[in-house]
Amino acid sequence: MSDNQTLIENRPPSVAHLFQDRVERTPDAEAYRYPVPSASGRGPDEWRSLTWGQTAERVYAIAAGFVDLGVAPEERVALMSATRVEWILVDLGILCAGAANTTVYPQTTAAEAAYIVADSGSRVLVVENVEHLAAARASREHLPELARVVLVDAEGYAPDPDDPEGWVLTLAELEARGTALLARRPEAVRDRVAAITADRLATLIYTSGTTGRPKGVRLPHGNWSYLAKAIAGTGLVREDDVQYLWLPLAHVFGKVLLSCQIDLGHVTAVDGRIDRIVENLPVVRPTYMAAVPRIFEKVYNGAAAKARAGGAAKYRIFQWAAAVAREYARASQDALRRTGRAEVPLGLRSRHKVADALVYAKLREAFGGRLRACISGSAALAPEIGYFFSGAGIHVLEGYGLTESSAASFVNRAGTYRTGTVGKPLPGTEVRIAEDGEVLLRGPGIMAGYHGLDEKTAEVLESDGWLHTGDIGVLSEDGYLRITDRKKDLIKTSGGKYVAPAEIEGRLKALCPYVSAVVVHGVDRNFCSALVALDETAILGWAAEHGLADRSYAQVLAEPATTALVEGYVDELNRDLQRWQTVKKFRILPRDLDVEHGDLTPSLKLKRPVVEREFRHLLDEMYAGTKEA
Template sequence: MTTAVPIDPAIQSVGHMLRNRIRQTPDRRAYSYPVVAGDGTETWTAVTWSELGTQAAEVAGGLMSMGIEAEERVAIASSTRYEWALANYGIMYASAATVTVYPTTVADDVSFILADSGSRVVFAEDREQVDKLLALRDEIPDVQSVVLFSGDVPEELDTEAPGWVVTLDDLRERGRAYLADNPTAVDDRIDATRLEHLSTLIYTSGTTGRPKGVRLPHRVWVFEAHSAEATARSGPEEFLTIDDKQFLWLPLAHVMGKLLLVLPVHIGFETAIDGRIDKIIGNLAVVKPTFMGSAPRIFEKAYNGVATMMASEGGVKEKLFHWASRTGVQVFDADHGVGSASAWVRLQAKIGDRLVMSKIRERFGGNVNYFISGSAALNTDIARWFGAAGMPILEGYGLTETSAATCLTRPHIYRAGYVGRPMEGIEARIAEDGEVLIKGPGVMDGYHNNPEATAEVLDADGWFHTGDIGEMDNEGRVKITDRKKELFKTSNGKYVAPAQIEAKFKGLCPVASQLVVIGNDRPYVSALVTLDEDAVTAWAERSGVSGTYREIVAAPVTREMVQGYIDELNSHLNRWEQIKKFTVLHRDLGVEYQEITPSLKLRRKVIHEHFDNEIAAHYE
């Protein structure tokens, strides 16, 4: 039986949670974020919970001065940055509902999201986002104002759209004036908000078809925060406390990023926030967090970066790295129920940790207790290596429709390849066809303006049908094997689960970026391969291959290298799963091409369209 999670009945919304946090720890640091000076130098500045509350109240007051009422929608189109978090908390204080928009979303989908949601105000990151909205102005008549995070309002807008765009500073100034005349306005809004009021509208990233708006009331965030706390305390050692420090780079338009804005409000730890993906590893060394959530691709790149650096050093250093990794993984596995490790192996691992792994931990800031991985399958070899390095990755599972956190690996019952048990207060079961079903307070209310789609996934008993295929072991740990819709059958009648094959390859090949498995209704499986530019360029230098990235990936020696890793991959697969032909693409897949989502999931239909000729050549 699932144990109910105790929740204070006085906590009815995210606004209640933030107000409560400020009362409890007003002077503790809430956020830190980078500020870039004119000469390009960066310094990190911090705000306390009390300061955050004051700023959020100003944003809320500004929105109320514009006439925004409870549950009306306010959109945010921006990459991850402090202003995103501030805008969201301001929206929560005004009891409005946040609509999330990725800054990379194409104009057609932006128009649909804003119109379908009925958004009245949009927070826009920069001039690029403002220009996108201006071009759509006739299609989004409900949007009465745009609030600009960065830069000044362009002068030409005074004639083209006078007063339509204001800066965040302008909004906060309006808020201060509004609250001077209405000093209890924010508290009144918070006090009137209830668990079932709409808090968030997140449109699915749309790997297929038009995005659907997932309606998440305050209930799901209040529950998820309390469930995460109870889950963290369910083992012999608590692993999420007020003394933790989070580094947050994930897209806040993604449900996992949104959850990571709610957890610190409830638990009280500091968040260092910066969404620049190219700065992640460098920021870890500066910020020195105790944990970070991420998509698997970042862990793959981090591991490949370390392995490539060691390979470039060569000699004793490279041998020491592989020795320390091998013995460390053996001990980590043994400590988590897989295989055994003798006293001699443990001594070697201890020495390897002192000589190698401790230095790797310093590259990640030196304070990481664990990472959290979500959004896609994590390669088990990479998970085990990070565990051996003393930075275990707690793999989690959830969907936008289940407000992100559904299952989570607990450190004391860790098993690589599994996403852990359902979190406290959540039920999960496996249907007869293998589909994972979820039930609990974290499940959405339904899809916005789409009752037909809601009925397809929410049954009469309240079970949400995830569309994922999985299994559960005797410890209650869940393993996701693939997306139900992504499973395909070859023309020989054999089923293939592409995501597991793709994740395995990226763990084997240190220069890999993406593998896309092909084969639906085909006589055999083939693949498209893309390579990580930094990693393959470093490999090329060591291998005597020169030229541009495009020339490197087209070189016969590069294909020979990739073929070796494909052969190794095939040795771990059933005969009908093995990759018979592959193409190394001349460029990587990109969000800007709509080939992967901002949360780094493959958009298979788009990829098939863009590389139709390459795929067709596999079957000539």
């Protein structure tokens, strides 16, 4: 039996156990960094730290607070908050109380949040701010099982005479109750942790589905301790790392990063404000961070736009350097696969060295200058974007998993990664490809089932533990997985040809630095079309250089010159596609796609059916006069 397998099979039953062990081993080591806005609100944030011992003091007080409120083992506590250090403290408090966290995105509508809280049977709801509290108050009549609401940020809070007595507590009040309980019963939390078994419910995460009600995915304690040990076993993350964590922790991708960090004990800097990422990176100087493809696309487009703004010569240099980066990455990865050594020809090495001095070094410095690797997940990264960052010395390691598999099932390893694949399975995870190409998974990270939905569970989870992912993939002889598309997203044209839209969408985003999002359409049609959203900053930069500086974003999108610009890139795209894959027509959307309009999930995944419904008139316009329209 391998060391990894032994480690996994002998793992503790829960992250609560891992946390206790971590605190006992390194109480004085730094655990978390978090920003505190300046008093004036205008200066830079002040970053503060918590040691593992200080973290434990607050976590155990919160856990004891939940015990004092009468929260029973496996009973649900809903947590609705953006990514911040208090999210982590509350989550660990829930786990150490033996309860289960129901995660709720802060952007969730009041109606959907109420559904999740009610469907999960949550007894306590933790909300970030007074706006969330107001929504909870408005939904109270639909939440008969909700006994308490805990408010994290009490700024602007005022008691409501209509609230039942004691219904609202601040987080500080919850911690004070817990501290008082621990003074009376010092072992209250340790007894709860000792009683946790691997099969008990730890987390209930509701999938942000594009149709119908979201489904609650039941993830036991043992799933998280397995992933902590399995990720550590890959060597991907180290004890001396500094992680920058901004991903939504309500999402399974963000959540799994916490488990691994607790096991290894490295530092995590926490700030969920997406608009502060660029500002924070040089301050935090992370050695690794996780992100979704949309972030890498925006960084690439931003770098191209900045070069273009510097004049024609700078833009030509950037384009040349980008081409060299892709060539270098392909050559080194191919050589590594063939010979085991990432050697490239001397001429390419020389060009790469010049490009590094002119372009890549500045890009790495913008990431803080110490970045060893980025982990990309949640959706497919366009290979051309991946090759660019690889060649620039920013190693983007794609991974793969679902909420139903606790996020991490596959990941590329540093030094042996292959752009365009999601790497190899984690130790302890099995994979097979079904006859129709669907990826099936089995292992300790697979969900226990959908909450209260036995029939839905049976549709995807076989009796012998194999999970149907709904993704189509190809497995190489040496175990690297390439996801080609979602099974339900595959397009079958009226001519009977199958088209993988994500592959085409990724290619166009890599070709055109102005594109923010693409939706390729063509089900039961006689050709493929596309809805194209343009990045506001990038396209306004182009407009300023082409006599359109006085136009607004909406006006630039409607300009014939903008359509001609995109058409050139679509023509370039089509030259490398099979005839039935080519995009015959496209329309530029009147705005970018975003979470606020419901086009993207909170983890920035495309909600294809939502976009197609909203812009149905543009699709119908493109197919008007054809026999399928």
